[in-house]
Amino acid sequence: MAEGFFEYRGLPLVRKGAELYYGSMGDNEVVMLQVAAKKKTGDVEIATKVRMYRMLTDESVPVMERITKTAEKSSLFEALDLAHDWIA
Numbered sequence: 001m002a003e004g005f006f007e008y009r010g011l012p013l014v015r016k017g018a019e020l021y022y023g024s025m026g027d028n029e030v031v032m033l034q035v036a037a038k039k040k041t042g043d044v045e046i047a048t049k050v051r052m053y054r055m056l057t058d059e060s061v062p063v064m065e066r067i068t069k070t071a072e073k074s075s076l077f078e079a080l081d082l083a084h085d086w087i088a
Helices: 076-087
Strands: 011-016 019-022 029-041 044-056 067-073
Touching: 011 076, 019 076, 029 076, 044 076, 067 076
Parallel strands: none
Antiparallel strands: 011 019, 019 029, 029 044, 044 067
């Protein structure tokens, strides 16, 4: 049985290491989130700096020209909230 992607507010959220991709690759844009800094609280690591890049999914566009918007947030929740506003 194939498993689906984890979703946040109805859109796919996929993690690869310190990067998360929010949105569907079938849409025009997705948001890449990079965890740039984190701190340990008890047994859990919490993101304290998240860089965000709204990107076109069109592979015919050169890589550096795919980025349409950038931002930086101090928590993953704030970053996901803004990412949803960017592409929803």
